[in-house]
Amino acid sequence: MEIPYIVNARKDTGLNNSKIAIWLFLASEVMLFGGLFSSYIFLRIYADYPWPERALPVLPGLVNTFILIASSVTVVFAWASLKLLQWRKFVGYMSFTLVCAVVFMVLKGFEYNAKLHHQSIQYNDWTSIEGHTHYDENKKADNYYTINATSVAFDLGSYYEPYLDTIIDSIGNSKVTAKSSIVINDFDGDKVMRIPLVKQGEGINLEGDDEGSLRYILELAKESFIESRRHNEQVRESALRKAWANVKGNDDFRFNAVDELTQYDKAKKEAATEEAAAIVESGVYGTIVPNAGALEVVVDGAEIKITPSWGKMSVAKQGEKSMLKLKDQTVIRGIAGDSGISIDVDAVDHRHLVMKARDRNYSQEKIDEMIEDWYKSLGDSKGAEKLREHWVSHKKWRELWATYLKDEYGPNEDGEPKRVPTDVEWYRVTWKHMVAYEQISRDKDIELSLDTVKQFTPGMVAGFVGANHGKYNPVGDDGKVKESERHFPVIHVAREDIRFESVFSPKMNNYYAIYFTVTGLHGLHVIGGALVLGYYLFFGYGMYKENPEWLANRVEVGGLFWHFVDLVWIFVFPIFYLM
Amino acid sequence: MADSPEAIKKSIKLYFCIGMLLFMFTVLTVLVATVPALDFGAHGFDGIDAIIGVAIASVKAGLVAFIFMHLNHEKKAIYWIFFGAIAFAVILILLFALSFIDPIIFKGMMPDRIGQ
Numbered sequence: 001m002e003i004p005y006i007v008n009a010r011k012d013t014g015l016n017n018s019k020i021a022i023w024l025f026l027a028s029e030v031m032l033f034g035g036l037f038s039s040y041i042f043l044r045i046y047a048d049y050p051w052p053e054r055a056l057p058v059l060p061g062l063v064n065t066f067i068l069i070a071s072s073v074t075v076v077f078a079w080a081s082l083k084l085l086q087w088r089k090f091v092g093y094m095s096f097t098l099v100c101a102v103v104f105m106v107l108k109g110f111e112y113n114a115k116l117h118h119q120s121i122q123y124n125d126w127t128s129i130e131g132h133t134h135y136d137e138n139k140k141a142d143n144y145y146t147i148n149a150t151s152v153a154f155d156l157g158s159y160y161e162p163y164l165d166t167i168i169d170s171i172g173n174s175k176v177t178a179k180s181s182i183v184i185n186d187f188d189g190d191k192v193m194r195i196p197l198v199k200q201g202e203g204i205n206l207e208g209d210d211e212g213s214l215r216y217i218l219e220l221a222k223e224s225f226i227e228s229r230r231h232n233e234q235v236r237e238s239a240l241r242k243a244w245a246n247v248k249g250n251d252d253f254r255f256n257a258v259d260e261l262t263q264y265d266k267a268k269k270e271a272a273t274e275e276a277a278a279i280v281e282s283g284v285y286g287t288i289v290p291n292a293g294a295l296e297v298v299v300d301g302a303e304i305k306i307t308p309s310w311g312k313m314s315v316a317k318q319g320e321k322s323m324l325k326l327k328d329q330t331v332i333r334g335i336a337g338d339s340g341i342s343i344d345v346d347a348v349d350h351r352h353l354v355m356k357a358r359d360r361n362y363s364q365e366k367i368d369e370m371i372e373d374w375y376k377s378l379g380d381s382k383g384a385e386k387l388r389e390h391w392v393s394h395k396k397w398r399e400l401w402a403t404y405l406k407d408e409y410g411p412n413e414d415g416e417p418k419r420v421p422t423d424v425e426w427y428r429v430t431w432k433h434m435v436a437y438e439q440i441s442r443d444k445d446i447e448l449s450l451d452t453v454k455q456f457t458p459g460m461v462a463g464f465v466g467a468n469h470g471k472y473n474p475v476g477d478d479g480k481v482k483e484s485e486r487h488f489p490v491i492h493v494a495r496e497d498i499r500f501e502s503v504f505s506p507k508m509n510n511y512y513a514i515y516f517t518v519t520g521l522h523g524l525h526v527i528g529g530a531l532v533l534g535y536y537l538f539f540g541y542g543m544y545k546e547n548p549e550w551l552a553n554r555v556e557v558g559g560l561f562w563h564f565v566d567l568v569w570i571f572v573f574p575i576f577y578l579m
Numbered sequence: 580m581a582d583s584p585e586a587i588k589k590s591i592k593l594y595f596c597i598g599m600l601l602f603m604f605t606v607l608t609v610l611v612a613t614v615p616a617l618d619f620g621a622h623g624f625d626g627i628d629a630i631i632g633v634a635i636a637s638v639k640a641g642l643v644a645f646i647f648m649h650l651n652h653e654k655k656a657i658y659w660i661f662f663g664a665i666a667f668a669v670i671l672i673l674l675f676a677l678s679f680i681d682p683i684i685f686k687g688m689m690p691d692r693i694g695q
Contacts, residue, residue, distance in 0.1 A: 013654060013656045014654045014655075014656070015654050015656060015657065019657070020656065020657075020660075023656075023657045023660045023661055024660055026661065026664075027660045027661055027663065027664035028664070030661070030664040030665055030668050031664055031667060031668055031671070033668075034665075034667075034668025034669070034671050034672060035668075035671060037672060038668075038671050038672040038674070038675065041672065041675060042675045045675070053623075053624055054612070054624065058609060058612075058613070062605065062609055065605045066602060066605065069598060069601045069602060069605065070598065072598070072601075072643060072647055073594055073595065073597075073598035073647075076594050076647050077591065077594065080587050080588075080590070080591050080594075083584070083587050084584055084587055084588070405622060409622075419621065419622035420621075420622060421622065421623075422622060422623030422624075424623070425623075559647075560648055563643050563644075563647045563648045564648075566643055566647075567640050567643050567644060570636050570639045570640050570643065571633075571636050571640065573605075573608070573636075574608050574612070574632040574633070574635070574636050575632070575633070575636075578608065578609065578612035578613075578632060579612075579624055579628065579629055579632055
């Protein structure tokens with residue numbers, strides 16, 4: 001079928017159809033992104049936490065803006081080349097546009113990667129520390145729920161293999177004993193039999209999957225559970241069918257839907273009771289069989305470490321009686337072990353604490369005292385010591401900065417300084433500051449001043465993807481970071497001190513939720529646009545030979561979409577990266 | 580629409596100049612946001628900075644829309660479609676302002692930070 005008006009304009013609109021279509025689509029895109037920007041404004045105005053202002057690295061955003069503008073120019077050049085029947089030029093400009101799209105997405109990938117590998121922990125007093133989860137000697141992130149297990153209850157319907165492996169590995173090569181007997185259903189044609197699987201006090205092998213081993217028992221029980229469930233569904237269904245047939249056959253209810261349903265309900269209950277009673281008597285197919293429940297085994301205090309995303313711990317305070325429930329319904333009971341998180345701190349943020357305190361009309365002295373109390377509560381580890389040193393340096397720096405602003409910009413009409421440091425400057429110790437303070441403290445000859453801090457603060461390029469721990473934590477000959485040379489302090493936070501912990505994902509707060517939504521959606525537009533433009537580049541030559549004007553129209557329409565993607569980014573960059 | 584080869588050749592120069600202008604405006608946005616001497620209003624980010632930032636972005640967006648997307652010489656139908664959508668988007672963005680006018684709703688919506 002030939003589509004009309006794709007090269008020549010329609011008389012009534014004066015436009016070809018593809019152009020009308022793309023503009024209608026762009027109009028819907030305006031509404032889509034308009035809605036998202038609107039929600040951004042709303043979230044920001046009503047945020048009940050310090051908004052992460054200018055929190056994203058500027059350089060990748062800036063470079064990406066340049067890239068999109070450049071590609072917008074080349075895509076319009078490509079269109080012009082087609083109009084002038086210069087195929088080679090078109091290939092050149094369009095290829096450049098596609099390279100721009102790829103570079104844009106690669107940069108975006110680096111940016112997202114940095115976010116998703118960056119951890120934030122909020123203390124109960126609302127102070128936040130940020131950084132990277134510390135890797136232990138097994139090169140695993142030190143962020144666990146630890147429990148010294150006294151018993152483990154495996155749900156017989158739904159164990160999950162990786163959880164089971166972890167638990168068995170943790171308990172080690174030993175036998176465990178069953179806390180109670182387990183009876184499962186065995187189906188033989190239409191007969192159901194209850195057979196004992198495990199007796200109370202019986203030893204269960206953790207190793208292997210032979211008869212009598214834990215895996216063997218769980219596998220059998222799981223099969224039985226699935227069979228039982230299928231069987232029970234059939235019993236219920238036949239009871240319901242019977243009930244429905246009874247009601248349907250009754251003429252009294254035919255024209256009254258409400259009555260019919262009430263009667264159906266009643267008949268259903270009766271039928272089910274009748275059926276069940278009949279079946280229990282005869283012991284044949286039809287009874288609703290009970291589930292086997294859970295297999296609980298006694299464990300001799302083995303230490304089990306679980307990634308927090310696998311489940312929930314009832315009490316995480318070390319030494320307290322606790323219960324760990326995993327997502328596959330496995331329940332581990334015992335005494336809570338050290339369930340904290342070790343983190344390489346590269347920023348400390350007191351703003352949320354200050355915001356809460358101001359809401360309660362606390363005095364400035366009280367707020368300062370609360371911050372000092374937090375530093376005292378960190379204990380006497382090396383990392384805590386270093387954080388306290390950084391805080392002393394920061395207080396000195398912010399005083400110098402406040403004096404500088406006062407002297408430079410003078411007072412306003414009320415005699416107050418025209419410019420004062422922002423809350424971010426006053427209450428947030430950034431990783432860049434940490435690098436500077438650490439350098440200054442290492443050299444006894446250097447005094448902390450605005451100039452020296454500026455001198456040792458990493459610049460825009462170093463700040464590309466945040467703190468480079470590899471660079472600032474030099475590795476010794478043995479491949480390990482020397483504790484004494486560590487730039488970023490390591491802190492171990494007990495779980496009960498944590499109000500909230502998250503990587504910088506949409507879970508973190510509304511800012512990151514809307515940031516990922518808008519930039520993610522924009523990224524998908526870049527990919528989509530690049531695919532369409534790529535199609536014209538790689539498969540357009542035939543059309544160019546046949547009807548160059550048609551290809552030019554197509555490129556114009558694809559180009560319009562590409563410009564729109566650029567146009568959205570023109571707003572995304574200042575709003576998300578600079579405000 | 581510039582359809583004759585001469586007109587297109589002419590407009591290529593224009594596209595290049597607009598591209599350069601967009602680069603310059605981008606640098607200006609970053610400077611306004613990061614250089615203390617160009618920081619209007621109070622120190623750090625505030626309402627004035629937001630207005631300046633969005634204003635520069637709007638100028639850039641206008642250049643892209645009018646020159647690259649040829650909105651400077653389009654047919655009537657497209658103006659209706661596109662600017663109609665923009666008008667609705669702006670109304671949508673401004674709708675939240677209504678919540679400020681209503682004192683009861685506004686008070687109720689402000690989170691009670693104390694005691695949380």
